[in-house]
Amino acid sequence: MREPFPALTNLRLWSADLGATAPIISQGFLSESTRLQKITLGSISFPTLPNLLLSCGDLISLRLMEIPNSGYISPEAMVAGLSSLSQLKTLEIGFSSPRSCSGRRLPPPSIRSTISTLTEFTFKGSSEYLEDLVARMDTPSLHEFDILFFHQLIFDVPQLSQFICRTEGLGSPDKATVLSSEIAVSLRLLQVARSTGSPIVRSFSLNIPYKDLDWQISSVAQICLQSLPLLSGVKKLSIDSTAEQAVASLFRPFTAVEELCVSEPLGSQIALALAGATRQAEIQMLPALRSTSFKEPLGFTSVPEIFEP
Numbered sequence: 001m002r003e004p005f006p007a008l009t010n011l012r013l014w015s016a017d018l019g020a021t022a023p024i025i026s027q028g029f030l031s032e033s034t035r036l037q038k039i040t041l042g043s044i045s046f047p048t049l050p051n052l053l054l055s056c057g058d059l060i061s062l063r064l065m066e067i068p069n070s071g072y073i074s075p076e077a078m079v080a081g082l083s084s085l086s087q088l089k090t091l092e093i094g095f096s097s098p099r100s101c102s103g104r105r106l107p108p109p110s111i112r113s114t115i116s117t118l119t120e121f122t123f124k125g126s127s128e129y130l131e132d133l134v135a136r137m138d139t140p141s142l143h144e145f146d147i148l149f150f151h152q153l154i155f156d157v158p159q160l161s162q163f164i165c166r167t168e169g170l171g172s173p174d175k176a177t178v179l180s181s182e183i184a185v186s187l188r189l190l191q192v193a194r195s196t197g198s199p200i201v202r203s204f205s206l207n208i209p210y211k212d213l214d215w216q217i218s219s220v221a222q223i224c225l226q227s228l229p230l231l232s233g234v235k236k237l238s239i240d241s242t243a244e245q246a247v248a249s250l251f252r253p254f255t256a257v258e259e260l261c262v263s264e265p266l267g268s269q270i271a272l273a274l275a276g277a278t279r280q281a282e283i284q285m286l287p288a289l290r291s292t293s294f295k296e297p298l299g300f301t302s303v304p305e306i307f308e309p
Helices: 049-053 075-082 127-134 158-165 213-225 266-274 279-285
Strands: 010-014 038-042 061-067 090-095 120-125 144-149 175-180 184-193 200-209 236-241 259-263 291-295
Touching: 049 075, 075 127, 120 127, 127 144, 127 158, 184 213, 200 213
Parallel strands: 010 038, 038 061, 061 090, 090 120, 120 144, 144 200, 175 236, 236 259, 259 291
Antiparallel strands: 175 184, 184 200
């Protein structure tokens, strides 16, 4: 395909091959398509994409899904391309496997790039890649941020926590929900902005698919403990679990929670913990708690739809 597409505004390419033979887009492809507004690629390798983005000033949506091993783009190169997009609103970066997003860890830069128009960001991949990515950019207008991390035993995400805290639309959540089942765990933070019109809901969600519930809870607890300033203003906490699993480790960062809502059978365990032998245990767990309620578990049986093609 060598013909230029100077009038092209919307590009959507998807390959059914998720293996090593995934199609590779050459450097010259789309070099004259400067009017592009939307790019959606699935299982397509496009290693020179950052160069194309430098000439796509009208781009408002960029979705890169199931990026294969051959399509790896370093966080540094990715941000360099994104920083030239003055109208970008929607960004999705999703890798096909942990191997496809592995690379050399980079030191944080002294100056970050600002993507001022970005409002929605979806990421699927390793925590290391996202750490390097968000350390290099600011997104002051971001109000919806969804993450799915691949399985790993240790999560070290200080840059992610700092990124959220310095993003005005995400940095002051007042509600938190933890939803877990046998296949995945999800942490969602909500911030409701009051205005003269309808309330504006801003959200951050973290999803980790696992088969082992202990690893699910441990992973979320790791990330929560690294995000203490972010969670210190949460007033309402909801925990929904389909398994009888103690989740006291999740409570420690939520020092300002006043309302707690939990599902059965988990509710009975938490009720016993809060009514334990010593008052000291309760104070350490949820010092500001005023009310507790119980509900039937909702659960979920698949990865959230935001990560489906």
